[in-house]
Amino acid sequence: MKLIIQIPCLNEAETLPTTLAALPRRVAGVDVVEYLVIDDGSDDGTAQVARQWGVHHVVSHRRNRGLAAAFRSGVDRALAEGANIIVNTDGDGQYEGGDIEALVTPILHGQADIVIGDRGVSENAHFSPLKRLMQRVGSGVVQHLAGTQVSDAVSGFRAISRDAAQRINITTEFSYTTDMLIQAGRKRMAIATVPVRTHAAARPSRLFKSIPRFVMHTGITMARAFTAYKPLRAFVGTGSLIAFVGMVPILRFLWFWMQGDGSGHLQSLVLGGALLVLGTLVAIMGMVADLVAANRKLMEENLVRTRKLEDMLAAMQRDREPGRTSATAPRRKDAA
Incomplete structure (x- = not known):
């Protein structure tokens, strides 16, 4: 059983040693613990610091590609290195490394596929009142879209x-x-979720430059995910609403037409007809999107099968390598 702890980094040369020193060297139920640093285009020597501290795996992006891309690169590398469990944490020391064992325990016991570290947003002294409010609202929306009970949806731990x-x-x-x-x-x-401890932020977030920017990007992400996984509800519901609004001016025209004054209200008929056509087109888009979603599911199933075949081939290749042994835990570098 191998655990790989991955740390996406952007200019974390100063805080990375402290973060690495706090990570566990052994975890109950795990045979091998390894560390992986993803250097997302840093210009302060983050990758060099990681290697100096004995990090087992370092992935470097030539330029900054963003947190999502760094996370994907880390997961791909961890899978290629044979990780059975992957833990994601931050390089700024925000999360308590000692809580990693609590994170992986539900997976080791077969109780969960994904475990989120709950930072206790509503009572966390390190969060401002505005941030607490945003976290609660965002987590509530994600709970509705995902159909799960996760109280801290944006926790990266x-x-x-x-x-x-x-x-x-x-x-x-x-x-x-x-x-x-x-x-x-x-x-x-x-x-599943488990409570975790946090520390005060060592620096302002590099993920977003302002709260409005964060809210906008997170909202776009949620909207994209909702339309991708529930296209019928998103498009047919929207189309039906537009068509319903279009019926109002049409009914208005019919009322005046029955009163013998229809010629003076043709604009209501035109507007209502246009809205009905638009609503129908949006609903048809939902049906097409639903077919695309069904095709995406088939493609994702094929992708999973391909990844498992790659795992089998990689395992066979590792077994053929003479003298291959598991890497040991990284060294703790003494302070100068």
Whole structure:
């Protein structure tokens, strides 16, 4: 049983050593613990610091590609390295490394596919009142879209089983957190939460430059996920609403027409007819999108089968390599 703890980083050379020092070297029920750093285009030597501290795997992006891309790169590398469980944490030391064992325990016991670290948003002293409000509202929306009970949907501190990682396909370019949960909920994966400890942020977030920007991007991600997984409800519902609104001016025209004054209200008939046509077209778009969604499910099933075949081939290749042994835990570098 191998656990790989991945850390997406952007200019974290200063805080990364502290984060690495706090990570567990051993976890009950796990045979091998390895670390993976994803350097997302840093210009402060983050990758070099990771190697100096004995990190087992380092993935480097030539330029900054964003948190979602860094997360995807990390998961792909972890799967290629044979990880049975993947834990994602931050490089700024926000999350308590000692809680990783609590994160992976439900997966080890077969109780969950994905485990989210709940930061206790409503009572967390490190969050401002506005951030607490936004977290509660956002988590409530994600719970509705995913059909799950996750009180801290945007927490990046999470554990993922190998099977879940193979079945999740992150499509957003902003943040993977909500996209992953909505996909997992729609794919009927078992999602659990465990309380985790947090520390005060060492620096402002590099994920978003302002609260309105964060709200906008998160809203777009949720809307895309909703239309992708519930196209009939999204488009047919919208089309029906437009058509219903279109009936109002048509009924108005008919009322005046029965009163003998229809010629003076043709604009109501034109407007209502246009809205009816628009509503019908939107509903048809929903039917087409539903067919596309069905085709996407088939493609995702084929992708999972392909990934499992690649796992089998990689395992066979590793077995053929003479003298191959599991990597040991990274060294703890003493302070100068």
